Amino acid sequence: MESGISSMAGILKEFPVEPGSLIPILQKSQKEFGFISPQVVERIAAFLKMTENEIYGVASFYSQFRFIPKGRHTITVCLGTACHVRGGAILLEALERHLEIKTGECTPDRRFDLDAVACLGCCALAPVVKIDNNIYGNMAVIKIKELLEKYE
Amino acid sequence: MKLSIDNRSAETQGPATILQVASAQGIDIPHLCSHPELAPYGGCRLCIVEVEGMRGFPTACTTPAAEGMVVRTQSKALQETRREILQLILSEHPSACLICAEADECRDFQQTIRKVSFTTGCRGCPRDEECELQKAVRTVGIEEITFPVYFRGMTPETGDPFFDRDYNLCIYCGRCVRICQEHRKSAVISLKKRGRLTTIGPAFSRSHLEADCEFCGACVSACPTGAMAEKNRKWHGSADRHQDSLCPLCSLNCEIQIAIKGNRAIGTLPPGEPGQAGGELCVKGRFCLSEWVNHPWRILLPRMRFPEGTGTVSWMEAAQKAGAMLQNSGKGKTAIYLSPFLTLEEIAAARLFFQRACVSPHFTTSVLDQKLASFFALSRKSVTVKEIEDSDLLISIFLNGNHNYAPLTLAIKRLASRGVPYLQLGWITDPTSRFAELRSMPEPGREDRLLNDIAHALSAGTGKSGEGGRIARMLKAAKAPAIILSADVLNLSSAEAALAAVARIIKRTHARLVTVHPYANMAGLLSLVPMETAGAVLRLIAHGQIDTLYLIGDIPFSSRPAVRSLICQNVFPPTDLLAADLVLPTATFSEISGSYYSPGGGRRHFQEAIPPPGSALPHEQIFARIAQAMGIEDLKFDPEALSRLIPTQARIVLPARDVAAAPAAKRTARRSKKGFMLLQERSPHSYHGVDLGTISPGLAVIAPVDTLIFNPEDTARLGIASGDTIKMKSGQAEKAFPVGVSKTIPPGLTVLRSPVQDLASAANPRPVRFSPAAVKKRKKTSPGKSHV
Ligand code: SF4
Ligand code: SF4
Ligand code: SF4
Ligand code: FES
Ligand code: FES
Numbered sequence: 001m002e003s004g005i006s007s008m009a010g011i012l013k014e015f016p017v018e019p020g021s022l023i024p025i026l027q028k029s030q031k032e033f034g035f036i037s038p039q040v041v042e043r044i045a046a047f048l049k050m051t052e053n054e055i056y057g058v059a060s061f062y063s064q065f066r067f068i069p070k071g072r073h074t075i076t077v078c079l080g081t082a083c084h085v086r087g088g089a090i091l092l093e094a095l096e097r098h099l100e101i102k103t104g105e106c107t108p109d110r111r112f113d114l115d116a117v118a119c120l121g122c123c124a125l126a127p128v129v130k131i132d133n134n135i136y137g138n139m140a141v142i143k144i145k146e147l148l149e150k151y152e
Numbered sequence: 153m154k155l156s157i158d159n160r161s162a163e164t165q166g167p168a169t170i171l172q173v174a175s176a177q178g179i180d181i182p183h184l185c186s187h188p189e190l191a192p193y194g195g196c197r198l199c200i201v202e203v204e205g206m207r208g209f210p211t212a213c214t215t216p217a218a219e220g221m222v223v224r225t226q227s228k229a230l231q232e233t234r235r236e237i238l239q240l241i242l243s244e245h246p247s248a249c250l251i252c253a254e255a256d257e258c259r260d261f262q263q264t265i266r267k268v269s270f271t272t273g274c275r276g277c278p279r280d281e282e283c284e285l286q287k288a289v290r291t292v293g294i295e296e297i298t299f300p301v302y303f304r305g306m307t308p309e310t311g312d313p314f315f316d317r318d319y320n321l322c323i324y325c326g327r328c329v330r331i332c333q334e335h336r337k338s339a340v341i342s343l344k345k346r347g348r349l350t351t352i353g354p355a356f357s358r359s360h361l362e363a364d365c366e367f368c369g370a371c372v373s374a375c376p377t378g379a380m381a382e383k384n385r386k387w388h389g390s391a392d393r394h395q396d397s398l399c400p401l402c403s404l405n406c407e408i409q410i411a412i413k414g415n416r417a418i419g420t421l422p423p424g425e426p427g428q429a430g431g432e433l434c435v436k437g438r439f440c441l442s443e444w445v446n447h448p449w450r451i452l453l454p455r456m457r458f459p460e461g462t463g464t465v466s467w468m469e470a471a472q473k474a475g476a477m478l479q480n481s482g483k484g485k486t487a488i489y490l491s492p493f494l495t496l497e498e499i500a501a502a503r504l505f506f507q508r509a510c511v512s513p514h515f516t517t518s519v520l521d522q523k524l525a526s527f528f529a530l531s532r533k534s535v536t537v538k539e540i541e542d543s544d545l546l547i548s549i550f551l552n553g554n555h556n557y558a559p560l561t562l563a564i565k566r567l568a569s570r571g572v573p574y575l576q577l578g579w580i581t582d583p584t585s586r587f588a589e590l591r592s593m594p595e596p597g598r599e600d601r602l603l604n605d606i607a608h609a610l611s612a613g614t615g616k617s618g619e620g621g622r623i624a625r626m627l628k629a630a631k632a633p634a635i636i637l638s639a640d641v642l643n644l645s646s647a648e649a650a651l652a653a654v655a656r657i658i659k660r661t662h663a664r665l666v667t668v669h670p671y672a673n674m675a676g677l678l679s680l681v682p683m684e685t686a687g688a689v690l691r692l693i694a695h696g697q698i699d700t701l702y703l704i705g706d707i708p709f710s711s712r713p714a715v716r717s718l719i720c721q722n723v724f725p726p727t728d729l730l731a732a733d734l735v736l737p738t739a740t741f742s743e744i745s746g747s748y749y750s751p752g753g754g755r756r757h758f759q760e761a762i763p764p765p766g767s768a769l770p771h772e773q774i775f776a777r778i779a780q781a782m783g784i785e786d787l788k789f790d791p792e793a794l795s796r797l798i799p800t801q802a803r804i805v806l807p808a809r810d811v812a813a814a815p816a817a818k819r820t821a822r823r824s825k826k827g828f829m830l831l832q833e834r835s836p837h838s839y840h841g842v843d844l845g846t847i848s849p850g851l852a853v854i855a856p857v858d859t860l861i862f863n864p865e866d867t868a869r870l871g872i873a874s875g876d877t878i879k880m881k882s883g884q885a886e887k888a889f890p891v892g893v894s895k896t897i898p899p900g901l902t903v904l905r906s907p908v909q910d911l912a913s914a915a916n917p918r919p920v921r922f923s924p925a926a927v928k929k930r931k932k933t934s935p936g937k938s939h940v
Contacts, residue, residue, distance in 0.1 A: 038356060041355060041356075049341070051338075051339040051355075052354075052363075053339055053341060053342045053354045053355045053363060055343055056344065056354075056355035057329075078228060079349065080348070089305075118346065118347035139555075
């Protein structure tokens with residue numbers, strides 16, 4: 001993270017100290033490091049004189065920001081109303097167990113990271129799992145293992 | 153301005169929202185997210201109204217009232233929409249009990265057992281009957297929920313001290329988040345993520361402890377539901393009544409109200425409508441007081457020591473014994489330790505009593521040393537926190553506002569966020585640090601130098617360079633600067649030099665001074681009783697010149713000193729090692745009426761709320777009983793007569809200078825490259841000689857004593873972690889301590905807090921005489937662990 005922190009100083013240099021800088025700083029940091037780490041949040045907080053909690057609250061509102069390093073493949077489980085009714089949460093749990101990580105984490109081999117969203121916009125296919133940019137509708141727990149094997 | 157609400161005319165002076173005008177008129181518009189201390193939010197939409205000439209349903213809590221406005225709050229369409237909105241809220245909140253047809257009977261008999269199978273229901277909720285959601289359901293009227301219901305299934309968070317959080321009950325009104333951000337300016341919690349995945353808490357998945365929460369409890373008071381619950385009163389149900397009082401735990405004596413159920417003080421809150429109280433208190437006033445009052449270790453009966461052991465006795469026997477001990481004590485051979493937490497009435501009674509019952513008694517209190525006396529010499533000039541609210545420059549000197557001095561830290565935070573420059577001098581990061589324009593960290597061991605530089609630059613003209621010169625220039629340029637001095641400065645060996653420098657700075661700038669200290673009514677002791685320093689009395693004891701030691705709310709020894717008899721009059725029992733001959737149980741906070749000298753020196757009164765437990769008695773009554781047993785018939789301590797003995801303004805008289813005190817230790821060397829500077833502190837969290845951490849397990853977690861606390865960078869570098877034990881070496885001295893980690897401590901410094909009662913005791917010397925002092929760490933060798 002050492003080099004990360006010094007390039008962080010470079011990012012912050014470009015912005016005035018005002019609340020409006022927060023989103024652009026977050027965007028730049030994410031572009032630079034691939035995700036928003038606790039160290040990055042700490043630096044932004046000190047720069048903008050806000051608390052880390054405020055920064056995280058704002059950042060986590062936007063699904064474009066991620067707080068864990070990316071895996072080679074990103075699994076997103078939908079927990080929107082339609083998917084929830086048809087077992088989205090059960091899918092998420094099964095994936096957590098299968099990958100031995102929690103939601104929002106990345107497997108130690110960096111193969112997969114796992115996340116949940118509120119609605120993917122294709123409720124007719126519920127329950128839905130997205131891997132990278134591919135949507136898998138009508139998912140079921142028994143299909144998980146086979147599906148993951150497609151991704152290396 | 154005049155308007156009409158539900159065909160009734162309403163009037164308001166100055167700007168107000170429709171909701172405020174309506175509630176002033178007694179018109180109840182259902183609302184959930186609005187809170188008197190917070191800016192209008194418009195989140196829950198329950199407060200919708202109709203306003204003639206406005207389209208749709210504006211929310212009453214965000215719409216300003218205007219001249220000639222015609223408002224309707226109860227139309228059919230409104231009620232219909234409110235029912236829809238409330239149903240939406242309830243579709244994500246366990247609601248079986250809220251819409252149950254048998255709810256009314258169930259409150260009395262709980263006969264509806266069938267609900268147990270799928271919900272715990274309202275009867276198991278800590279906010280039952282005080283919940284604003286229940287109230288809203290009752291006013292709006294809901295029989296069923298037509299939306300699909302959703303249970304979030306989140307694990308309740310119970311790992312932090314003082315309060316638990318069950319976000320399954322949360323309605324996302326945001327009141328907790330807003331009170332923490334807007335009102336307390338702490339911003340420890342945020343709304344995280346969005347939609348169905350919304351959660352509330354600190355950054356990432358940190359606990360409140362990890363996020364340096366102040367545990368002020370403002371969020372808990374602000375929550376309209378049972379989502380946030382105080383651990384201590386979770387199962388007490390709602391309070392029967394509230395009694396206004398004053399917090400006795402520091403010099404600020406915050407206004408509080410005591411929540412009472414039956415004869416128990418179940419909690420303490422800031423003033424205001426109990427469900428809507430703001431957040432002006434610190435953790436001690438908000439959470440620790442009820443733990444203190446209700447603690448199972450309290451002494452309930454007088455106890456006496458007999459040759460074969462100790463046993464309880466009647467008040468009659470106890471008073472006779474105490475009287476005999478005082479009578480058998482020679483002239484000038486009785487020493488009385490008085491707690492600085494006593495009320496003015498208790499202090500006046502003690503003085504009256506002992507001057508009649510003994511010949512030339514010595515009065516002292518264990519924390520009163522020369523440094524504290526100098527601090528009080530300066531404190532005579534102190535103004536109140538309110539009086540600095542028009543300042544244009546704030547400088548705090550060695551203020552550690554962590555878990556302390558809430559009204560002061562709030563004032564600093566609020567002023568600074570309005571743009572008033574704030575400078576913080578000292579090492580410890582506290583809630584005000586984020587607002588400091590400049591943080592100055594003097595070199596440990598040379599800390600008086602910066603203050604002297606400032607004082608010098610003020611008299612030598614503006615040309616001075618360096619930090620001192622810069623601060624002096626700011627002070628000169630300011631019209632109404634304020635200096636905030638905390639008793640934390642007394643932890644420095646150079647305290648007297650620092651205090652002298654502050655006095656010079658004030659003289660040269662006419663800055664206003666606010667002092668704060670943890671010895672609530674010390675001004676009362678110094679005003680009403682001829683005090684001596686603790687050191688002077690300690691030497692009398694060491695030279696065998698004291699027969700009888702009478703400890704009143706003060707426990708300065710951890711083992712028995714060489715005296716013939718020892719009486720301990722307190723709320724909690726002293727350690728067995730003290731071998732007290734007589735232990736007398738006293739009433740305490742919430743059980744007594746009285747008054748304190750408050751900051752600024754004025755006298756403020758408070759009333760008792762509940763009776764004391766067991767046979768505990770107020771101090772005045774104990775003195776009266778002993779006086780009677782001694783045959784001093786006329787000492788009755790009539791409250792009115794006592795009150796007349798107390799001036800309305802404090803008049804602080806300092807103890808004689810303790811000339812025989814050991815000369816200040818020599819300054820130690822600067823720290824070596826790998827070493828640390830050790831700052832030894834007297835814990836500011838005590839009450840009547842008892843370390844509050846022993847009474848409040850939560851306080852022991854957030855403010856540990858006898859622990860070496862380091863910055864996380866240092867622990868990472870040393871390869872040690874919280875909970876390890878390490879040895880600390882300074883010169884020849886070596887001692888082992890557990891390790892703690894906190895970001896409030898700067899790298900290179902380590903802080904060791906001692907519980908207050910150990911300090912005066914010769915048996916428990918501080919590990920190093922000088923503070924801060926250079927020390928080295930040695931990791932304790934335990935199997936499998938290597939030397940550092
Ligand atoms: S206890 Fe106080 S500081 Fe902590 S989260 Fe609640 S309001 Fe914020
Ligand atoms: S925890 Fe309480 S105060 Fe905070 S958002 Fe939820 S219901 Fe509102
Ligand atoms: S700041 Fe002082 S008076 Fe106020 S609640 Fe805390 S300890 Fe009590
Ligand atoms: S609810 Fe899952 S895609 Fe909309
Ligand atoms: S009280 Fe007005 S919107 Fe919530």
